[in-house]
Amino acid sequence: MGHLVGLSHDGSAAGKGSQVSWAPIMGLDPEQHVTQWSKGASNAQDDIGILTGRMGLRGDDHDDTRYDKGTRLVVDGNGRVNSVVGQNARNQGVIEDQDDIDVFVFNAGAGTVDLVVTPAWQAFAGAQQHGGNLDVHVGLFDTNGKQIAEQGPRNSTAANLKARVPGGRYVIEVKGVANPAVSHSDYGSIGRYYINGKVPSAGSKTALR
Ligand SMILES: [Ca+2]
Numbered sequence: 001m002g003h004l005v006g007l008s009h010d011g012s013a014a015g016k017g018s019q020v021s022w023a024p025i026m027g028l029d030p031e032q033h034v035t036q037w038s039k040g041a042s043n044a045q046d047d048i049g050i051l052t053g054r055m056g057l058r059g060d061d062h063d064d065t066r067y068d069k070g071t072r073l074v075v076d077g078n079g080r081v082n083s084v085v086g087q088n089a090r091n092q093g094v095i096e097d098q099d100d101i102d103v104f105v106f107n108a109g110a111g112t113v114d115l116v117v118t119p120a121w122q123a124f125a126g127a128q129q130h131g132g133n134l135d136v137h138v139g140l141f142d143t144n145g146k147q148i149a150e151q152g153p154r155n156s157t158a159a160n161l162k163a164r165v166p167g168g169r170y171v172i173e174v175k176g177v178a179n180p181a182v183s184h185s186d187y188g189s190i191g192r193y194y195i196n197g198k199v200p201s202a203g204s205k206t207a208l209r
Pocket residue numbers: 060061062093094095096100101102
């Protein structure tokens with residue numbers, strides 16, 4: 001498909017073995033956990049620029065701005081946050097390009113926020129293979145924009161953010177990042193993600209309006 005829109009082959013890539021092992025999609029070494037469109041992996045082509053020139057780029061699904069403008073995170077009465085692959089659009093989204101940030105807002109009681117943001121590796125998952133293009137970074141902020149916690153581990157493309165918070169209104173920010181442990185930048189760190197976990201129940205009095 002890449003050849004049909006004018007993309008040439010990239011070469012092989014280093015970094016085999018771990019769950020963040022990387023290879024360019026147009027490369028010769030596709031059996032890595034993280035595969036991404038590339039710019040200059042071994043040829044100078046701007047893969048995403050060429051693809052969007054031919055096909056356009058889908059619109060952004062969640063606001064980039066903190067300070068209370070984000071999409072409401074769907075939290076049930078017990079504080080559970082669920083996102084079901086392939087079933088509905090709740091608590092999930094797409095990092096459409098290198099600069100995209102997706103923001104979700106929620107109210108919480110006092111306690112521990114424990115959220116896992118997972119890229120769409122299940123589309124390709126086997127017991128030994130993760131797959132997916134996105135390496136997730138997630139930040140937790142108060143509604144004044146002050147960062148409370150962040151997570152984006154080097155050894156995984158998912159992120160599990162845990163933080164103890166007082167009751168209040170909070171924002172999480174999801175974006176795609178590079179992994180300094182391997183060779184890729186955040187250029188092709190894009191794709192679908194799912195948010196699951198638990199936040200301290202805010203109770204009905206502080207339900208989000
Ligand atoms: Ca988005």
